[in-house]
Amino acid sequence: MARVVVVGAGMGGLSAAARLAALGHAVTVLEQAPEVGGKLGRYARDGFVFDTGPSLLTLPAVYRDLFLTTGDALETVLDLVPVDPTAHYRFPDGTEVDVPNASRSGVARAFDEALGAGAGAQWTSFLQRAGRIWDLTREPFLESPLDGWRTLAGLARSWDAVRTVAPWRSLRGLGEQHLRDPRLRMFLDRYATYTGSDPRRAPAALATVPYVEQVFGSWYVRGGLRLLGDAVRDRAVERGARVEAGVEVVEVLVEGGRAAGVRLADGRTVPADVVVSGVDAAQLYGGLVRAPSAARSLRRATPSLSGVVLLLALRGRTPGLAHHTVLFPDDYDAEFDAVFGRRGPQRPVDDPTVYVSAPDDPALRPDDDHEAWFVLVNAPRHAPGAGVDWDAEGLADAYADRVLAAMARRGLDVRGRLLWREVRTPADLERATRSPGGSIYGTSSNGARGAFLRPANRSPVPGLFLVGGSSHPGGGLPLVGLSAAIVADLVGPA
Structure with missing residues (x-):
């Protein structure tokens, strides 16, 4: 012992x-x-309860x-339920799509119906490639200790394996190879943020993230x-x-x-x-x-991105509200430029992607005439003197107002229903968890060597x-x- x-x-x-x-x-x-x-984490006030970290469980x-x-077994102590649809997406052109849970054929049909005939086939082709990457990388890269470049050398014995994983290609590049519809590429880019990364620099191997979500499903703990x-x-x-x-x-x-x-x-x-x-x-x-x-x-x-969180206590109910809602901006690249300090210093995103988690769970609200929303936008780390000082007077509240205005522009205006809000910045995350700068994932996967660093x-x-x-x-x-x-x-x- x-x-x-x-x-x-x-x-x-x-x-x-x-x-x-x-x-x-x-x-x-x-x-x-x-x-x-x-x-x-968890935050509770006036009968409203919020998960302040992950909002779904995959794999x-x-x-x-x-x-x-x-x-x-897990199910003896927790009530694990599927999240269906996994999320509701709204694209800059007004297109909306509900992505069903754990159904590759259902996802293909949803994309065909929302984006036009052929979109489903594009995504299916991409997901087949992602599945091959998953089969090749799951054991050596996820279930075994990292052994530096020797881990990659094991794959190098097979040219077909190397070509499939494409360690020289970014997630964005892999998407461009398979996805002609720009909305599908935007949909794929979001998965880079699951590791705190920039899709233009994150490896193509991150294609396994949507694959895992759509094959093994998204789950919630009641x-x-x-x-x-x-x-x-x-x-x-x-x-x-x-x-x-x-x-x-x-x-x-x-x-x-x-x-x-x-x-x-x-x-x-x-x-x-x-x-x-x-x-x-x-x-x-x-x-x-x-x-x-x-x-x-x-x-x-490269450190991972951080986030600004709004915990919203709302009166009334939202018809047709999904468990997760994602509202995309007009210019997704501008978001990654701001977060990672490209084309200028690191800065709060002017027009961010907005992620809303609003479980229909009676345990999280005071009664059936209220809703508890967790709202997240990507943000650069807290870096006073070298980047963004999220403790600067007035910045947190002003930025929260900007996020609520962005939601309103995209058809989700809740400002008239707001009872109160709690704003949490990367500086708050750093204080609560000792994560430097409030980086959510430690280091990002940016660059071909990111995983090995x-x-x-x-x-x-x-x-x-x-x-x-x-x-x-x-x-x-x-x-x-x-x-x-x-x-x-x-x-x-x-």
């Missing part, structure tokens, strides 16, 4: 804790915030495996996605893990060349045979432990491992869960 300290109780840390405790290790989880869950097999591996975090925490505790909140780790201790525990802000030390870091890799390598090579690699990577699960310090969205294989609930499974395999049974 090893003594394991998990630093950070986000979904990566909690999932790793549950798996390692089930393997027989003595696990202690230390979280600096008052509550566990990390970016899988649920990751968490089904976690629960089966550690005890009872009562809110936050309940998934609570359930994983409970499973970890049931298997014997100890979880402490409000405890700040200030140093990973290294003795004899390997991780030996952690030092807390109050001066106490917690000895360990294994340390699992669930904090942002930039925080880990920037101050908690000395690992010069890992720190240099991080500095070469993402910190590996096994650190350069023996006995120190990384989980969570800033480490391999990336951000989002499924990949975070996979990082925990990888680390549990690396540590092994007691």
